[in-house]
Amino acid sequence: MRDGHGVLVLMGSGETSPTMVEIHRSVVRGLGAAPRAVLLDTPYAFQENAADISARARGYFARSVGLEIEVSARPEGADWVFSGPGSPTFALDRWSGSGIADELRARVRARRGATVLASAAACTAGLATVPVYEIYKVGQDPHWREGLDLLEPLGLRAAVIPHFDNAEGGTHDTRYCYLGERRLSLMEDLLPPDAFVLGIDEHTAVIIDLETGEVAVAGRGALTVRRRGSQTVLPAGGGTDLAGIGRLARGGAPARVPRQAGPPAPRQVTLEEAARERERDVRAALTRHDTAAAVRAVLDLESEIVTWSADTEEDAGGVDDARRTLRSLIAVLGGLADTVDPHDRLAPMVEPLLALRGELRRSHRYDLADALRAALSAGGVLVEDTPDGPRWSVTGARHRPAGTACA
CATH class of the missing domain: 3.40.50.880 (Class I glutamine amidotransferase (GATase) domain)
Known part of the structure; x- marks a missing residue:
């Protein structure tokens, strides 16, 4: 115009x-x-x-x-x-x-x-x-x-x-x-x-x-x-x-009209297409075991939803559909977190405490060693002393040896 x-x-x-x-x-x-x-x-x-x-x-x-x-x-x-x-x-x-x-x-x-x-x-x-x-x-x-x-x-x-x-x-x-x-x-x-x-x-x-x-x-x-x-x-x-x-x-051919510079090309991706693309990105990232990339894709979708929030259309591919996709992707990430073995998650904290308990026992500070064991038990970590050294497990999780013995 x-x-x-x-x-x-x-x-x-x-x-x-x-x-x-x-x-x-x-x-x-x-x-x-x-x-x-x-x-x-x-x-x-x-x-x-x-x-x-x-x-x-x-x-x-x-x-x-x-x-x-x-x-x-x-x-x-x-x-x-x-x-x-x-x-x-x-x-x-x-x-x-x-x-x-x-x-x-x-x-x-x-x-x-x-x-x-x-x-x-x-x-x-x-x-x-x-x-x-x-x-x-x-x-x-x-x-x-x-x-x-x-x-x-x-x-x-x-x-x-x-x-x-x-x-x-x-x-x-x-x-x-x-x-x-x-x-x-x-x-x-x-x-x-x-x-x-x-x-x-x-x-x-x-x-x-x-x-x-x-x-x-x-x-x-x-x-x-x-x-x-x-x-x-x-x-x-x-x-x-x-x-x-x-x-x-009438079945004829149109006449082409010389045009002034038209409006810039608008953004070509709809929200529906963006949601599908982000979903593919998340699943591809998880296949590569790249959790950080999966999280970035979910956040990108959330940003797209904010950008489209003013859209007054109620067609398929609207904001509500995109939100459903976002929730499903968050559930996928949540399910991934649930598959992490509690033993692996807690090991960086428990292993040093068990080493400290071993030092206390070698120093004949059995009262402190027992108190430490009781504190771990209250937090859901059960410690079992065996001939091969202490083993620990998480309450409600399958029993698994620590792999580290303390004298």
Whole structure:
């Protein structure tokens, strides 16, 4: 985005994660000094933890982007407007009945300010919206809800689907914002004949310069232009223009647009990937019997979790999953500690005391020698005098000779 231009940013997910920091910074830089920034909390306002989500988002933008934001129900007068996770249909119901939908459309038509919609909010941006909770969680038949149609002033008749490459299902298809191929194919037939789908991968942003019409894809995934099962993929780092998007929807080739220097490449590792990598590091270190390296890997994971703590997404691979991995790795280290023989752990202390006891006995200080033996016994170390010298064992542990005899 060039300085002073209005911009519409659509994010597939990860809007308050480290992967998107540089994208947010590049957008904010184009707004000049001290822009008024507003977070629309509507999509998640029904949740019991809504205040916590807002607080984490405010902390993320202040700390990572250098942007102080206010939580508001309306975008009017804001230089930068952001909305993210939650329920697309809950947001639509409230925005459509309150005039906010008209205000958002007016921002795009006027080509002013930055409007950043992510996850659930991005779902509402097209002419039709995926009612994801109703279909995926409640089991309603595949259908669309009327969207905000922010893309209509830009010449695009499209439905926006975030989380396009979601793989959370594992054994079942959760691509396309949890619809899967079967349901998306059914829903495509319900769109107007000239309409198409814009699919945005997770941790990916589509940045539209509202004045020049340039379209840039940034992040770690891709933008997919899909119509009736036929699709073209534009990977991150690429660019086209609004007319090029339209040509792709009609089966043509996009025009490449010379781009200004784009935002720096964002961090490419998600928290889920970092957790898996740290887990591999721990197990590899333990295979090498390098306990120090295993501990460092666990501490690195803890640091990653702190870095991602502002992430308001609740996808697989989030902070809760990483914490479960962290706890399991700590348990592995704890189990390793339990395998250390108590005899080996206590030997550096017990052996010198037994040597001292031997000196006391040779000096006929049997009272002190017996007192030392009694003290060891009280501490869980049992000493047995044998013809070959004293042997000791730990209470509750298997009996093992010291290997050192005292005369």
